[in-house]
Amino acid sequence: MRTLRAVAATAAVTLLGAAVPYLTSTAAHAAGPVLRATVTQVSVWATGYGADVTVTNIGDAPATGWTVVFDLPTGTTVSSSWSAVRTQSGQRYTFTNVNWNGTVNPGASQTFGFNAAGIGTPANCTVNGASCTGGPAPSTSPSASASPSASPSPSTPPSPSPSPSPSGSPPPGGPVVDVATAAQLSSALGSVNPGTTIRLAPGTYRGSFATTRPGTAGSRITLTGPRTAILINDGPSGTGPSCPAPTAGWDSGYGLWLFDAPYWNLTGFTVAESKKGIVLDNSHHVTISGVYVHHTEDEGVHFRRSSADGVIRDSIVEYTGLVQPGYGEGVYLGSAGSNWACHGNSGGVDRSDRVQVLNNRIGPYVAAEHIDVKEGTFDGVIRGNTFDGRGISGQNSADSWIDVKGIGYLIENNTGTFAAPGTFVNGYETHNPATTPSFLNGCGNIWRSNTSNLGGIGQYAIRITSTSKCPGNLNVVYASNTVTNAVTGLTNIAVTP
Structure with a gap:
């Protein structure tokens, strides 16, 4: 061994189907906050969804605070939630803001999420007592109402959950292959068919x-399992092709590699002590949920070779770049232009588009x-991520939480901090x-x-490298962003109200 080396619906589907027409109507003018709430599926599996x-x-x-309440039918429960305080009474669920996302400025929004079993x-959705879609609050049905003896139960913490259910996997709806050994x-990975669940037992x-x-x-x-199901690749070995592809006699060293393998769910388990953590090549519509990736030589999770419409959510990535610090990204979207000769399979470009990191x-x-x-x-x-900058190396220009070279990304409701040790220049850069x-x-x-805390070291929370190179498609920094302990300030461009 070396020395250290959930069905995705990424096109959002509104759940409140009957309420959709109201969402497109024009609300009457009101002198004060007026809140609306929409619920959108972002991942789906056989017996649940996120x-x-x-x-x-x-x-x-x-608005200085919000409370969203809705009922779920018998047989469906909220198994985990984040970015809100959750209580429950019977089949009625109440979500209130946490301290960092309670303020909703005019024209702005805040987001929380949940997984459903x-x-x-x-x-019967309401926000601050009014219908989520406008108009009077809906009346609850007797079957959805709480019993008088029901008492609220506290929410699970808003930090990422290791899996979408306490057991590490939602009950599968199709064929199940239980595995307990590497062989x-x-x-199973070599012979699995659509609709099948591979279920990992605890173990290494x-x-x-x-x-x-x-x-x-x-x-x-x-592919699902508890956090105590740990995948480790002691490779690499052998001689690989000029561009990475599964090849007999060559071990890539990747902890888990999906190649030409779209429409997978990866949930709950751990990948550790490998050259790279999870790598997706030409594997679109893959949802990674509740995984734990740590102690990798290079990057933790890589959406590569036009692995578009993917999701990584409710997961933990830490301790990357142990051998090549400059290539130890946590989550890597796409490929550098210099690598498009290998990974540019969409008109010469790696179009790993529309990936959601949540x-x-x-x-x-x-x-x-x-x-x-x-x-x-x-x-x-x-959206909604927590970045802990301790240990960032500064190698290969790695000196920020996020470096954005892509186009048209929405970056919101994230919390970033920096403290020594490490090399840090700006929170976000383009x-x-x-x-x-x-x-x-x-x-x-x-x-x-x-929300950015630059630890008294970082210059700007958000530094835009150039405006002249973005004619007609400028980057926008809203005033809802905040910064503390910055050497210089929030941003180097004009802030949009």
Whole structure:
């Protein structure tokens, strides 16, 4: 051994189906805050789903707190939640803001999320006592109302959960393959069919774990297990091809490798002590939920070779870059233009577009950027994450939580801190590398409601490298972003109210 070396619906589906027409109507003018709330699925598995709830202020004064209440039908429960305080009375769930996301400025929004065990969707939704979609508060049905003896139960902590259910896997709805050894896991990865769940028993699995088996949009493949199911790759070994691809006689060293394997769910387990953690190549619509990735030589999780429409949520990535600090990113989206010769499988470009990075803890001791957004990628969402900058190396220009070279990303409701040891310059940075084909790289990105503590070391919370290179598609920094302990300030460009 070396020396240290949940079905995704990334196109959001509104759950409050009957309320959709109200969401498009124009509300009457009100002198004060007016809140609306929408519930949107972002990942789905056989017997549950994950959802985001967005609270938007369409009024003309700030809201200083919010409470969202809804009922779930019998047979469906909330198994975990984040970025809100949750209580429960029968089938009625109440979510209130936490201290950092209670203020909702006019035209702005705040977001929390939950995982559901069961397929029932919310009903009778209210926000601060009014209907989530406008109009009077809905009346509750007798079956959904709480019994008089029911008492509220406290929420689980808003930090990432290791799995979408206490057991590490939601009850599967299709065929199940239970594995308990590395040989069984390798065999299952090599032969699994759409709709199947591979369920890991607790234990350590040492080996080269790769799959080229695709799921489908209607029959995803799931690999699930508890956090105590640990995948370790003691490679690499052998001589690989000029561009990485599964090859007989060559071990990539990746902890888990999906190659040409779209429509997978990866939930709950751990990947550790490998060259890279989880690598996706041409594997679109993959949802990574509640995993723990740590102690990798290079990056923790990599969406590569046009692995678009993916999600990583409620996960922990820490202790990366143990051998190559400058290549120890926590989450890596796309590929550098210099690597498109290998990974540019979409018109010569790595189009790992529309990836969502949601409610994860990244760091400490992530040696490079916590999230590296590469050129030529578009329209991702980075929301609700916690960045711990301790241990960032400064090597290979890695001196910020996020480096954005992509286009059209929404970066909101994240919390970042920095403290020694480490090399730190700015919280968020943009860069504008030239590529062939040409894009307005590092442009059109939006920062909103992010909280930054630069530890008395960092210069700007958000530093925009260039405006002249983004004609007609400028980066936008909203006034809802806050910074403390900055050497210079919030940002180096004009702030948008």
